Amino acid sequence: MSEVMTRPQDSAPMAAPCAHNEPASMLQVIASAAANPSCDVQKMQALLSMQDKLIEREARQEFSAAMADACGEIPQVEKNGTVSLGGKGSYKFTKWEDMDRVIRPVLAKHNLRLSFNTRSAEGSSNKVIIGTISHANGQSQSAEIELPIDAGQGRNPLQGFGSTISYGKRYCAEMLLNIVRTEEDNDGRFRQRQDEERIGPEQKDEIIQLLQKSGKDTVKFLAWVGAQTVDEMTPSQFQRARNGLMKAISEASK
Structure with missing residues (x-):
């Protein structure tokens, strides 16, 4: 680096930017290097690469801070859905719409967005649901879960696919945001x-x-x-x- 940032008058090395400098400071270094006749294309590319890394690091730090704040603000989500097991009783679960209602405003507050996609699992009829949280600065984090199609009683293929997607959304969101579902079952089935x-x-x-x-x-x-x-x-x-x-x-x- 000392060869890249030199003064044409006396060849004395210029001060390299400290690790905590903002990307704007790096732009000043690049501008100075660009005005230096001895700074060739290869050295300029090295400086530009360093600038990209600094910008990437700052964006990642911003994303991590937003995620930490959001996770700290998301409350526990109640189990308002019920699944009947016929003569074997029933159990409660968290519906996706209830979870979305809780997390959406918190994510928006911190410039975060949760989106989903699916793909077919290799070698089987299962579906892979992918959840991705992205920040306004372009940073993102993903989680995925592979599930068989929910072929529950009375469901046609389309309804089974929809049930599988809803189930996958809940679990991807929980993995990404460390969401806790409240325990409301009285028999201690899941306690x-x-x-x-x-x-x-x-x-x-x-x-x-x-x-x-x-x-x-x-x-x-x-x-x-x-x-x-x-x-x-x-x-x-x-x-x-x-x-x-x-x-x-x-x-x-x-």
């Missing part, structure tokens, strides 16, 4: 102590693969297991889930 042991990544992947292979309704299956998400399964719930899925797969192959 777990915070310090209770959870399954590891390998066990989680195994359950997801078995769910995909079995074609089970994910929401209803998790309700049967007694876990709100696969991530929150305890070892005992994992064993029950694994045995149930293996049995379903075996019976389907007969």
Whole structure:
């Protein structure tokens, strides 16, 4: 860098910008270098590249600060939806419209926007839902979840696809914004102590693969297991889930 920023009069090195300088200060350095006859194209490109990195770092810091502020302001979301399990009772869940109503004004306040997209999963009929939070400065962060189509009782294919998208939106938003859903179930179906042991990544992947292979309704299956998400399964719930899925797969192959 000392070769790039030199004075034509005495070849003494110019002071390089400190790491905390604003991009505007870097523009001044670039302007000085551009006026220096000894600053060739390659050196100018190096300076411009440094400026881009400084701008990128500042934008990333702005995005991180906005995300931190937004996550700190989003309240817990109530479970206003109910899923009936026929004669086996029911359980409550958070509807996407209720979650959107809570998070949308907070995101807008901090120049953030939440959007979604989907793609087909490779090698299966599952859908991958991708959630992306973007900032007005162009920075973004994404999360995704792969789900089988919700082939619940009484649903046609279009309704099943819509249910899957809604489910995926909720979980992507929760991953991105650390949203907490309030516990309103009175029978303690999903109530777990915070310090209770959870399954590891390998066990989680195994359950997801078995769910995909079995074609089970994910929401209803998790309700049967007694876990709100696969991530929150305890070892005992994992064993029950694994045995149930293996049995379903075996019976389907007969």
